[in-house]
Amino acid sequence: MKKFLIVGLGNIGAEYVNTRHNIGFKILDHLARTESLSFQTVRLGDLAEYKFKGRTYLLLKPNTYMNLSGKAVQYWLEKEKIPLENLLVITDDLNLPFGSIRIRTKGSDGGHNGLKNIQQILNTQEYARFRFGISDTFKKGQQVNYVLGEWSDEENQLLPERLQLGAEIVRSFGTAGISNTMTTFNGK
Template sequence: MKLVVGLGNPGSQYALTRHNVGFMVLDELARQHATNWRKEGKAEVAELRVLGQKLLLVKPQTFMNLSGDAVAPLMRFYRLPPESMLVVQDDLDSAFGLLRFRMGGRSGGQRGVDHLIKLLGSADFPRLKLGISRPPQGRSAADWVLSKFPEEERATLEELVRIGARAVEAWATAGLGEAQLKFNGTDLRPRPEPKTEPDAAPPAAEKTASDS
C-alpha cells in the first residue's frame, strides 16, 4: 500500500484557495474512482486501486501547519517507510500552471511539509508540486495562499488538477522516475500571442515612357 497525502485546510471557506490544491487533486481522484471519504484519526481517508496498487488518500483535518499530526500516526499504523508516501502540495516558487515531482529536500517554506518532516523525522519522501506563483508586490504570502483562485484562472486550475490526478496514478504504478519523465514538463501557462509583422507595402510600379 502507498499513502497519498493532499495538503490543505478543512472547511468550505478554504475550498478554492491556493493552499488547497493538494485537497483538490485527491478529491478529483476520489471522484474518478467513485470512492467515499471516511474519518480515520485526524484525517479523512479514501481507498482505491490503480492497476492492482492500493492507495490510501489522506486529507489532514488539522489545518496546514499541523499536517504531521494526522499523517504520522497513519504511517506508523501501516508501517510504511517515507518513500511510500507522496505529498501533493502547493508551491509558491513555481508559476501557476506548472507541475513537477521532486524527491525529498527541504520544505521550501511550505508549513505543512515542514511539519511532516518534523514528525516523521525524515525529508525522504516524494512531493508533487503544483505552482501557485508568488504573491504580487505588496501582498503577503500568508494572505496570498489563503486567497481564492479568481474566475479567469478556474479553467487552468481544473486542467492542472486533472493532470495532477493522472500524475499521482503514474507515481503509484510506474514509480517516481517514470512519473517525472512524463509530467515534469507540464506547463499550462497561457502562451503570448505571436507577433505579426505589418503587411509589406506593395512595390512601386515602374515608370514607363508612356507615363511621361
C-alpha cells in the same frame, strides 16, 4: 498488494475549500470524484481507499490544519505499515508558475509550513513531494492573503485540466515509480 499513502495538504473548513493553499485537497477530491470514491472521516483526517492496477492508494486529507500535517502523515504511515518511499505529499508552491508541476524524491520545505511540520515529525526530508505551482503574483506583505485567497477566474478555467493531470501523477507514482513519474510529468 502494494500500499501507497497519498497526502493532499490543505486546511479544513468551508472558507478554505477553493483557496490556493488547498490544492492538495482539491487534487484528491478530483481523483475521488472521477473514480466514484468517498472519503470517510477517520483519525486525524479524511481517508479514501483507491485500488488501481494491483495497488492500494490511501488518499489522506489531514484535518490537523496545514501547520500540523506531520502528525496525520506519521500516524497513517505507521498504522498501515507503509514505507516512506511509498509516501507522496501534494502541496502548493509559490515559487512555481500557476499549474506547473515539480515532483521530487526529497528536498527542503521551501518555506511551506505543512512540509516543515512533516519533516520535523518524520525527522527526514527523504520523501516524495508533488508541488503544484500557484505563482507569486501578490504584492509585498500579501503572501498569506494570496495563498488563502480563492483562485482567479482565469485559474478556475484552467484548473480542471490541471486537476486531471494531478490525478494521473498520483496513479503514475504507484504504478510507474517516482523516477518515471518525474521524467514524464516534471515541467508539464
